Amino acid sequence: MADLTATIAGIVSPNPFWLASAPPTNTYGQVARAFDHGWGGAVWKTIGQPIVNVYSRYGGLDSGTQKLIGLNNIELITDRSVEENIKEMALVKKRYPKHTLIASLMVETNREAWHEIVKRTQGETGCDGFELNFGCPHGMVERGMGAAVGQVPEYCQQITEWVKEVATIPVIVKLTPNVADIVYPARAAKRANADAVSLINTINSIIGIDLDAMATVPNVNGKGSHGGYCGPAVKPIALNMISAISTDAEAGSLPISGIGGVSTWRDAAEFIALGCDNVQVCTAVMHYGFRIVEDMIDGLSNWMDDKGYKTLADFKGKAAPTITKWENLNLNHFTRASIDHDKCIGCELCYIACEDGAHQALKLVQKNGRRLVEVKEDMCVGCNLCSLVCPVPDCITMKHIENGAPDVSWKQFQSGKGALAERPSHYQPVDDAE
Ligand SMILES: Cc1cc2nc3c(=O)[nH]c(=O)nc-3n(C[C@H](O)[C@H](O)[C@H](O)COP(=O)(O)O)c2cc1C
Numbered sequence: 001m002a003d004l005t006a007t008i009a010g011i012v013s014p015n016p017f018w019l020a021s022a023p024p025t026n027t028y029g030q031v032a033r034a035f036d037h038g039w040g041g042a043v044w045k046t047i048g049q050p051i052v053n054v055y056s057r058y059g060g061l062d063s064g065t066q067k068l069i070g071l072n073n074i075e076l077i078t079d080r081s082v083e084e085n086i087k088e089m090a091l092v093k094k095r096y097p098k099h100t101l102i103a104s105l106m107v108e109t110n111r112e113a114w115h116e117i118v119k120r121t122q123g124e125t126g127c128d129g130f131e132l133n134f135g136c137p138h139g140m141v142e143r144g145m146g147a148a149v150g151q152v153p154e155y156c157q158q159i160t161e162w163v164k165e166v167a168t169i170p171v172i173v174k175l176t177p178n179v180a181d182i183v184y185p186a187r188a189a190k191r192a193n194a195d196a197v198s199l200i201n202t203i204n205s206i207i208g209i210d211l212d213a214m215a216t217v218p219n220v221n222g223k224g225s226h227g228g229y230c231g232p233a234v235k236p237i238a239l240n241m242i243s244a245i246s247t248d249a250e251a252g253s254l255p256i257s258g259i260g261g262v263s264t265w266r267d268a269a270e271f272i273a274l275g276c277d278n279v280q281v282c283t284a285v286m287h288y289g290f291r292i293v294e295d296m297i298d299g300l301s302n303w304m305d306d307k308g309y310k311t312l313a314d315f316k317g318k319a320a321p322t323i324t325k326w327e328n329l330n331l332n333h334f335t336r337a338s339i340d341h342d343k344c345i346g347c348e349l350c351y352i353a354c355e356d357g358a359h360q361a362l363k364l365v366q367k368n369g370r371r372l373v374e375v376k377e378d379m380c381v382g383c384n385l386c387s388l389v390c391p392v393p394d395c396i397t398m399k400h401i402e403n404g405a406p407d408v409s410w411k412q413f414q415s416g417k418g419a420l421a422e423r424p425s426h427y428q429p430v431d432d433a434e
Helices: 028-037 082-095 111-125 139-143 153-166 183-191 232-246 265-273 283-288 292-307 349-357 385-389 409-414
Strands: 006-008 011-013 017-019 041-043 058-063 066-073 100-106 129-133 171-174 196-199 203-205 227-230 256-259 278-281 335-339 362-367 370-375 396-400
Touching (some): 017 292, 028 082, 066 232, 066 283, 082 100, 082 111, 100 111, 111 129, 111 153, 153 171, 153 183, 183 232, 232 256, 232 265, 256 265, 265 278, 278 283, 335 370, 335 385, 349 385, 385 396
Parallel strands (some): 017 278, 041 100, 100 129, 256 278
Antiparallel strands (some): 058 066, 203 227
């Protein structure tokens, strides 16, 4: 059976699944329960100077029947005292010595304040590492913390250096995605000798407007504020930022803890294939509870067995080199849609999407008393849209065209000839000159 042991910056966990710093890691009771269910590690809810949180904090984005494809929050760091948190963290570490416990920190931009919290936390909790929260995009920013630090590489570097002056355990810098280019704060972390980076924290967002209240969701007594967005919908953004760091000449050697929309073992495998050493999960646990980790462990382990991967290192970063600049893509590689009429249910969603939204490469034909969608081979540019909208698995697949270029009348289409001839006459452009 595959060995799921995960190591990041020298910190060893029984598996790569950590809870991200968030409400699921607020208390001893929660983290203990999570470890009992199999989570390999937990980043404690960020501790720092005491704050007061607002009532009404979360907003959700649903898609059809799928709840919470995105989650928005205006919650700040823990509103429990440093003493209380440190006491409970120490109890967790004592009871679960083989599980990973990371202390997430955020204090004002002041060397003494950082030295004090670092020394105290490592001295009293027995935690395995620190995560510096330079990512919280709301509330704390107005106090000059969170993303206010993460958005300025010089501040990232400065505070990380202060922490490294006194830390005796590994330091992970948690990055904000609310920047033009994530590589710059990652490089700053590297220059400050951070042991690893983690990303992404939440994305600036307003999740929606309540049209009766004429106020944001959520709102606090009629007034709202932008919040932090996370959940399955942010996974593509996280993957892109991770890829940017893992392939960067300067920051690329930093170990990466991947965060953002991880909900299944497959998501985790994708993050690791792009170069992450482990993953952190928040929204999926807030939605479905701690037990999802049981499926994650089984799924990842079975998949690794199937593929012959014995350890995470066997596939870590394997997909990273396949990501390149657009200009390096092969312009002589052609694919074309292929429709399996035995599987087709005749909904014609593919036809509508292609006709109105893409390249007019599908046609409706009558065959043996059945209306069918067929591919116009000379018009298909292999864009994938038909297969993406098709509700039936494997009904539309994209086939590689072995013998070079298809009969590309789409090139004629681009030059204004050819394709228009296939339109019914009332779709033909009227030439005033005629
Ligand atoms: C309600 C809520 C509170 C959060 N609090 C913190 C926090 O205190 N510290 C922190 O570093 N990240 C915090 N996060 C961000 C998460 O740790 C994580 O980076 C983000 O949610 C993306 O992961 P996900 O898509 O799995 O939710 C919070 C997220 C949510 C939803």
